[in-house]
Amino acid sequence: MTGNDSRLDSEYVRSQLRVYFIMGSVNCRRPAAAVLEEAIAGGVTIFQFREKGPGALTGEDKFNLARELQRICRAHGVLFIVNDDIDLAIALNADGVHVGQDDEPARVLREQLGGGKIIGVSAHTPEEVRQAIADGADYLGIGPVYPTASKDDARPVQGTILISDLRREGITIPIVGIGGITADNASPVLAAGADGISVISAIAGAEHPQAAAAAFARLAAR
Numbered sequence: 001m002t003g004n005d006s007r008l009d010s011e012y013v014r015s016q017l018r019v020y021f022i023m024g025s026v027n028c029r030r031p032a033a034a035v036l037e038e039a040i041a042g043g044v045t046i047f048q049f050r051e052k053g054p055g056a057l058t059g060e061d062k063f064n065l066a067r068e069l070q071r072i073c074r075a076h077g078v079l080f081i082v083n084d085d086i087d088l089a090i091a092l093n094a095d096g097v098h099v100g101q102d103d104e105p106a107r108v109l110r111e112q113l114g115g116g117k118i119i120g121v122s123a124h125t126p127e128e129v130r131q132a133i134a135d136g137a138d139y140l141g142i143g144p145v146y147p148t149a150s151k152d153d154a155r156p157v158q159g160t161i162l163i164s165d166l167r168r169e170g171i172t173i174p175i176v177g178i179g180g181i182t183a184d185n186a187s188p189v190l191a192a193g194a195d196g197i198s199v200i201s202a203i204a205g206a207e208h209p210q211a212a213a214a215a216f217a218r219l220a221a222r
C-alpha cells in the first residue's frame, strides 16, 4: 500500500514517456478503441485520454469510452493518463492525470489521487517550470514546439528552446515535447533533451495509425 503522497520513481516515469499518444473521440477518423489498439500495436508507450473540443463526449458516454480505452491500455501494459478530469481519473483509478496551468497544483492533486500516481503538468515558461517542479510534478509537457491544430487556445509556438535551456541548466525532470509533432520534425525535440514526444493528430488522424505510431517508435528508440 503506498502512502497518500508517495511518488513513482522518476526514472520509471521517464522510461514510459518515449511515445506519448494523446487523443479523444474528436481526434479520431475511426472508433477511438480501434485507433488506440493500432497505436499500441505500433509502439506507443503511454496514453492520455483527452476528450475535449467541439463534439467531445460528456457524462456517461465519456466515462464509458474512458473505461473502454483504459481496458485496452491495461491489456497491453500501457499507462492510462486522464487529461484535466480529476474526478474521472479517481473514478477509474487511472495511472495518473495531466493538468494545465489553470488546474490545481500537483501537490493538491497528489493528495486527491492517492499514492503511486503520475501527475503531469503543462509548462510554457521557466517560471511555470519552476513552480511545477516545486509542486512535485512527475513530468512536464512543454510546448507548443511547432504550430498545432489540436488545441485552439495554444500558447505561442516556442520550438525546442525552452527544453534545451532547461537541460543546459541541469534540470532533469522528465519532459515530453508537444505541439505539431510529426515523424518529420520529432528528432530535434529529442535532440533538445526531451525524454519523449507527444502526439495527437499525427497518429489519431492517420490513415494507418499503427504505421504512424511505429514511425515515432523507431525515432524515439534510444
Ligand SMILES: C=C1C=NC(C(F)(F)F)=NC1=N
Residues within 6 Å of the ligand: 020, 022, 048, 050, 083, 098, 100, 120, 121, 122, 140, 141, 142, 176, 177, 178, 198
Ligand atoms: C496540453 C498538454 C500538454 N502536454 C501534455 C503531455 F504531453 F502529456 F505532457 N498533454 C497535454 N494535454
